[in-house]
Amino acid sequence: xEKLRTYFHDNRARKEEIPMIVLFxxxxxxxxxxxxxxxxxxxxxxxxxxxNGFTANMSYVGxxxxxxxxxxxxFMESIRISLIFMFGGGAIIFGISFFLSAMLATHIRFxxxxxxxxxxxxxxxxxxxxxxxxFIYNTKWGLLNNFLKLVGLDQLIRTWSSTExxxxxxxAVLAWTYxxxxxxxxxxxxxxxxxxxxxxxxxxxxxxxxxxxxxxLPMIKxxxxxxxxxxVIDSIKEFGVLYAWNGSGTPPDVAITNMAVKMYITAFGxxxxxxxxxxxxxxxxxxxxxxxxxxxxxxxxxxxxxYEY
Amino acid sequence: MEAAVKxxxxxxxxxxxxxxxxxxxARIFLYAxxxxxxxxxxxxxxxxxxxxxxxxxxxxxxxxVAQWNNYVAAWAQNSLDLNFLNSVIVVAGSVLLxxxxxxxxxxxxxxxxxxxxxxxxxxxxxxxxxxxxxxLVPLYFIxxxxxxxxxxxxxxxVYTAISLSFxxxxxxxxFHTLPTALAEAAAIDGCSPMGIFFKxxxxxxxxxxxxxxxxxxxxxxxxxxxxxxxxxxxxxxTLPVGxxxxxxxxxxxxxxxxLMAGLVIVIVPTLLIYLLLSKQxxxxxxxxxxxx
Numbered sequence: 001x002e003k004l005r006t007y008f009h010d011n012r013a014r015k016e017e018i019p020m021i022v023l024f025x026x027x028x029x030x031x032x033x034x035x036x037x038x039x040x041x042x043x044x045x046x047x048x049x050x051x052n053g054f055t056a057n058m059s060y061v062g063x064x065x066x067x068x069x070x071x072x073x074x075f076m077e078s079i080r081i082s083l084i085f086m087f088g089g090g091a092i093i094f095g096i097s098f099f100l101s102a103m104l105a106t107h108i109r110f111x112x113x114x115x116x117x118x119x120x121x122x123x124x125x126x127x128x129x130x131x132x133x134x135f136i137y138n139t140k141w142g143l144l145n146n147f148l149k150l151v152g153l154d155q156l157i158r159t160w161s162s163t164e165x166x167x168x169x170x171x172a173v174l175a176w177t178y179x180x181x182x183x184x185x186x187x188x189x190x191x192x193x194x195x196x197x198x199x200x201x202x203x204x205x206x207x208x209x210x211x212x213x214x215x216x217l218p219m220i221k222x223x224x225x226x227x228x229x230x231x232v233i234d235s236i237k238e239f240g241v242l243y244a245w246n247g248s249g250t251p252p253d254v255a256i257t258n259m260a261v262k263m264y265i266t267a268f269g270x271x272x273x274x275x276x277x278x279x280x281x282x283x284x285x286x287x288x289x290x291x292x293x294x295x296x297x298x299x300x301x302x303x304x305x306x307y308e309y
Numbered sequence: 310m311e312a313a314v315k316x317x318x319x320x321x322x323x324x325x326x327x328x329x330x331x332x333x334x335a336r337i338f339l340y341a342x343x344x345x346x347x348x349x350x351x352x353x354x355x356x357x358x359x360x361x362x363x364x365x366x367x368x369x370x371x372x373x374v375a376q377w378n379n380y381v382a383a384w385a386q387n388s389l390d391l392n393f394l395n396s397v398i399v400v401a402g403s404v405l406l407x408x409x410x411x412x413x414x415x416x417x418x419x420x421x422x423x424x425x426x427x428x429x430x431x432x433x434x435x436x437x438x439x440x441x442x443x444x445l446v447p448l449y450f451i452x453x454x455x456x457x458x459x460x461x462x463x464x465x466x467v468y469t470a471i472s473l474s475f476x477x478x479x480x481x482x483x484f485h486t487l488p489t490a491l492a493e494a495a496a497i498d499g500c501s502p503m504g505i506f507f508k509x510x511x512x513x514x515x516x517x518x519x520x521x522x523x524x525x526x527x528x529x530x531x532x533x534x535x536x537x538x539x540x541x542x543x544x545x546x547t548l549p550v551g552x553x554x555x556x557x558x559x560x561x562x563x564x565x566x567x568l569m570a571g572l573v574i575v576i577v578p579t580l581l582i583y584l585l586l587s588k589q590x591x592x593x594x595x596x597x598x599x600x601x
Contacts, residue, residue: 035469036471039451099338100342118346119587120583126533128572131572143352146368181594208328209328237440260440263442264442280446284440284444288440
């Protein structure tokens with residue numbers, strides 16, 4: 001009995017559990033290591049080589065790929081696009097998500113229905129999203145320009161898919177796709193803020209806006225941190241909508257070529273393949289470094305002084 | 310004294326009016342957002358039933374006669390039926406394998422401490438922070454050597470590998486919250502550790518397993534980049550890659566409505582699952598992200 005209590009209260013493994021532990025963990029560790037961690041580690045080595053992928057021999061070139069990347073204006077541009085998506089898109093997405101979740105966190109009617117509607121773009125294929133928005137943005141018969149004409153805002157009509165407008169136009173696409181996801185995460189956190197705190201603030205005469213900023217927001221700080229971490233990783237990886245934007249006929253416009261797209265085109269892209277595997281993998285390493293640097297910063301900013309409730 | 314109070318009360322009125330205006334604008338934004346999302350779906354649906362002429366001449370209107378032929382064209386003539394079947398095989402295979410591998414492991418990692426269990430946990434979770442682009446090239450050559458490029462088995466293995474971190478993380482959250490009383494009672498009655506898992510903890514953790522299945526189904530059904538990389542021939546394509554190929558073909562010949570029908574075909578399965586299980590999906594999302 002004494003032994004049992006220790007087992008269930010500090011969960012330490014007992015002798016007869018060892019075969020089970022090994023049996024249950026082995027398949028996971030095998031598949032995960034062979035198909036995920038091992039290529040991750042190999043990537044760092046591949047990035048130090050010049051390799052066209054057709055022959056088995058790579059030639060070791062040290063940090064030459066990285067030096068070349070730093071002097072490659074096209075890659076620098078793709079970093080700029082990635083950062084616009086991450087920071088500009090992040091600001092828009094979190095602005096809207098906070099806004100929507102703040103409203104849904106009050107006692108509003110049709111809350112669950114609206115939450116479901118707001119979330120659904122997250123379950124739609126990125127290829128479908130790309131095609132849908134292509135139709136929305138089409139200059140001649142697209143929904144957006146048609147709508148602007150209908151409401152008399154003709155001066156706003158423009159070629160949304162042209163290079164100078166497309167980066168900004170894509171932010172709206174990303175916002176539409178991601179807001180539901182982050183809205184739901186934030187909403188579930190907001191809903192867990194104890195009602196008693198809110199009642200107390202109301203008694204003291206605080207309005208809903210004050211309650212949101214002064215009470216609810218600080219209390220869900222660590223979940224905001226988690227959400228931003230997810231966004232940092234997702235935005236760096238963002239690929240599908242951008243790559244599928246024009247169909248497979250032409251390479252994606254430079255206005256939406258972020259690091260992920262640039263990397264893919266360099267390694268595998270069908271029309272403009274460069275087959276520079278080492279060089280492309282160096283881009284993958286740079287993307288990983290962005291995650292490696294930015295995620296701890298987000299953590300440091302948001303996971304301090306957590307509120308217990 | 311009076312002078313100090315008065316401006317405050319008029320301030321209050323101003324604040325109240327401002328807050329009312331803000332609330333009205335906020336409401337309008339919320340409803341507009343929802344309306345737009347619903348309309349976009351409706352628009353795809355309605356466009357898939359138009360003739361190409363109607364589509365160009367009247368982007369907003371209703372088709373005179375529903376053109377179900379668009380679906381026939383997308384489904385049979387443009388091999389989306391085959392792509393659909395491929396998607397079902399790959400996604401079902403992957404989801405099964407993912408659950409088979411991750412569920413027992415998540416149970417161990419969330420409930421039993423052993424030497425270096427924290428290290429193993431960290432090792433598994435760290436995959437969530439690795440961008441897939443990092444592994445793409447080395448993985449291609451691992452797959453190439455094993456003759457797994459352009460096979461469904463290969464795609465299933467890659468999908469499984471990249472989904473394990475998240476799934477284990479999600480399921481650990483579920484197993485962590487389960488009560489121990491039943492397991493304790495069973496152990497006192499002499500039930501083996503395996504018996505405790507299969508007879509008690511697994512049935513109790515089933516909601517978590519099902520939520521993981523739904524999440525993986527949706528994300529893998531929509532997965533595009535890896536399928537695009539590892540599938541090279543049309544008859545192996547999954548739906549997202551099939552639609553992508555179709556979009557190019559249809560743009561050349563101007564059959565946009567066929568493409569719209571294709572979009573409906575790729576959207577409907579996830580949307581259907583979402584409509585049926587949205588409560589579970591949203592709660593599962595909460596489970597993964599909003600952990601104590």
